[in-house]
Amino acid sequence: MSPGLKFIDFSIMPVLLGAGSCRRFLKTRMLRKMTIKHYSSNRRSNSPDNQYSTIAEIKEKMMKSFGLEPGYTTExxxxxxxxxxxxxxxxxxxxxxxxxxxxxxxxxSTDAVLQDKYINFRGFARLGRLLxxxxxxxxxxxHRHxxxxxxxxxxPLPYSIVTVLVDRIDFTSVSPNGTQDIRLSGHVSWVGSSSMEVVVWLEQVVNEEYQKITRALFLMAARNATNTAAAPVNPIQPANEEEKVILAGxxxxxxxxQILSAQSVFKVEPNAEEQSLIYQLYKRTTPVEQTGxxxxxxxxxxxxHDSFQMSTIPSFPEHRNQNNTVFGGFLMRSALEISWATAFLYCKARPQLEHISDISFQKPVSVNSFIKMTAxxxxxxxxxxxxxxxAEVLDAYTGSRVTTNAFHYTFSAPDPVTEVLPRSYHDTMWYINGRRKFKASRG
Known part of the structure; x- marks a missing residue:
């Protein structure tokens, strides 16, 4: 049993906790139940982690439940x-x-082939793979909900599940080791008529105790079996006061x-403070008494416009999801890795990922697409x-492009970095939006 779990007296746990405490309480209680169940059925096991499915087994279970078969066919x-x-x-x-x-x-810890996919040259796990x-x-x-x-x-289950957005991924100081097991935990924390919010944790054993690497909120949409219309989902009936608080959150x-979307700088003009900042930027970058x-x-x-890095990625069937379109996780990994490279090249030092916010999935991407990533x-x-x-999808025959995703990252560097400034009004709107994202991440 994980250190600390067997000594908790759940009968004296306070009835009402903060939202973060509620999640920790629910996770600890469920892990304890799973661990007790495992030991009662298999006392010869030396590690409580043997009870868990691997992520590969979970993928296989989902495919079977949705009636999907391995192997690619054009139809x-x-x-x-x-x-x-x-x-x-x-x-x-x-x-x-x-x-x-x-x-x-x-x-x-036990799969050397898997290590090669997850490890970087410094021995840590690749965050893109974990996302x-x-x-x-x-x-x-x-699926379990x-x-x-x-x-x-x-x-088979007559549903399709698609990722709508990912929000507020914060990273701790724990750098995941590329040769030690990593545990994922999570549950549905809120539902709408056809959408589900899911909270997911990543943890790894450090000094004989599980330590959190990150936590993320996913908003998922339930679609019908052919992914042509929304599908209803089971409502949530909170089992206790803790779940009521999580649901309200x-x-x-x-x-x-909804409020932030309505106030987007791409929909309404910047506020008074930001308008003043725009004028200050103009004065800083315009010669005195210059009218041209x-x-x-x-x-x-x-x-x-001199700060970007770009890559064009051909997608393949191995990147597909159950809907035969490009898996959202592959897009997340690709975007994070080029963003990290951009940060590294910009500040000329190894950056630290601090926060990810507002990953939006606007359109599906077919498995025969060229994906242009620009950071x-x-x-x-x-x-x-x-x-x-x-992220944009390029049509190789017509040259047209369609924006499918936007990703926002906050990195830190060991030393102060060169200041970036907008030159056009379009760049200025990106600057103001980036400033808002940064302030939200630090808040």
Missing amino acids: PKSREELLKYQPKFEDLPARSMQDSFSSAIIPL EDMDLFAAWCC LKVPNLPEGV GADRKKQR QQRLLPPNCIWM YVVYTKENYLQIMTV
Whole structure:
């Protein structure tokens, strides 16, 4: 049993906790139950982690449950026959958060082949690979939440699960070791009519205790079997006061996302403080008594349009999800890795990832696409830099491009970094948006 779990007296736990404490309480209690169950059925095991499925096993279980088979075909097997099993909302029983709670292991300590995929040259685990697994695991928690009572035995689950957005991924000081097991845990924390919020943790044993690497919030959408329309999901019935607080927090986050979206700098003009900042930027970069269009770059500064790095990635069937489109986790990994490279090249020192916010998935990406990833440094302050990475799908025959994703990262550097400045009004809007993201990440 993990250190500390067996000594907790849950009967004296306070009834009402803060949202973060509630998640820790729920996770600790569920892990304790899983551990006790494991030891009662297999006392010969030397490690409680043996009870957990690996992330590869979870992927296999999901494919089987959704009626998907390994192997790629240009014409995927039709799932239209499953539409008749699509339940109505009133037929779906309520679920608790404990129903969707699960844990899994990335077995880096025993699988040398897996290590090669996850490890970097310094011996740490690649964060992009871990984000990929977190996205898959969030879908698994949604799968556990869904329960269709009248579904005949042997009939696949008549749903598709897609990632809508990922929000507020904060990283601790724990640098994940590339040769030690990593544990994922999570559960559905809020539901709408067809959407589910999932909280996912990553942990690794440090000094004989599990320490948190990161935590992320995923907003997932439930779609019908053919991914052509929204599908209803089971409501949540909180099992206790702790779950009530977590559920209320999810509802508050939905409202906050709606407010921030309505106030986006790309929809409404900057506020008074930001308007003043724009004017100050103009004065700093314009020669005295200059009436033309000439701009002047101050010392120790760089124009934003000179700060970017770009890559074009062909996608392949190995990157597909159950909907036969590019897996969102692959896009997350690719975007993070080019963003990290951009930060490294910009500050000329190894950067530290501090925060990820507002990863949006606007359009599906087909598996025969060319994906253009462009990472820009959009804001800097002291030893921090804010990066926005844009993913576009390129049509090789027409040359057209469609923006499918936007990613926002906060990195820190060992020393103060060169200040980035916008030159055009378009760049200035990116600068203001980056400043907002940075302030939110530090808040």
